[in-house]
Amino acid sequence: MSTVLETPPAVQDEAIEYFAGKLRFETDPSDVAADIGAGVTGWVLVDSRSQESWDQGHVPGAIHLPTREIAARAADVVPAGLPVVTYCWGPACNGGTKAALEFAKLGYPVKEMIGGFEYWTREGLPVETADGITRRQSDPLTAPTGIACAC
Numbered sequence: 001m002s003t004v005l006e007t008p009p010a011v012q013d014e015a016i017e018y019f020a021g022k023l024r025f026e027t028d029p030s031d032v033a034a035d036i037g038a039g040v041t042g043w044v045l046v047d048s049r050s051q052e053s054w055d056q057g058h059v060p061g062a063i064h065l066p067t068r069e070i071a072a073r074a075a076d077v078v079p080a081g082l083p084v085v086t087y088c089w090g091p092a093c094n095g096g097t098k099a100a101l102e103f104a105k106l107g108y109p110v111k112e113m114i115g116g117f118e119y120w121t122r123e124g125l126p127v128e129t130a131d132g133i134t135r136r137q138s139d140p141l142t143a144p145t146g147i148a149c150a151c
Contacts, residue, residue, distance in 0.1 A: 025100075027085055027111045029120040030143075036061055043083040048099035049117070053089070057127040059120055062087075067095055070102035083109040090118025 010018060032045060036059075045062040047054055054064045065077055067088075078084060084103045088095025096112045103110040113120075121127055124138030 025111055026114045028114050029123050029125060032059070032085060032113055033120075033123075033125050043085060044078055045113070046078070046084055046086050046099060046103075047117070048086055048088050048095050053117075055130065057121070057129050058117065059087070060126050060128040060133055065099075067099045067102060070099060071106065074103065074106055074108070078103075078108065081108070083111070085111050085113050087113040087116045087120070090116040 009015070034040075035043075036045075045059055046065050047058045047062040048065060048067040048070070049058075050066060051064075058064065063077055065073060084100075086096045086099040086103065088097075088099065091114070093116060096116055100110045100112045115122075119142060121136055122139040123143040124135055126133050126135050
């Protein structure tokens, strides 16, 4: 008996509903980078980490708004109704999820950047600090080297 198929896959309609729903809540570092690189506007990227984490490095163009400050400061920093993409450290951290929840409570359309800052840097995408913008070598286990994922 197949361990994989012990629980049968969802039927078509259920699968479509689930995966389409998941994409309404999530985006990834590659898609965020593609929009930033193409100059796409109409949404804002929010780094929900601490000041010390932000200073260590962040996505260029992101807004720094720690989760504990969102309820009090979001309206001063992010125009009402503007879609928000949140991120925190990475997959083992639920800070981006908590930040997304805070924005949702305030009525903002919101997505979470899965993988967070960890996967942003592991993909070799630009990182900004007080010293400027740098790029680290991509991790070949998370980002293809010399080719596009094209997913």
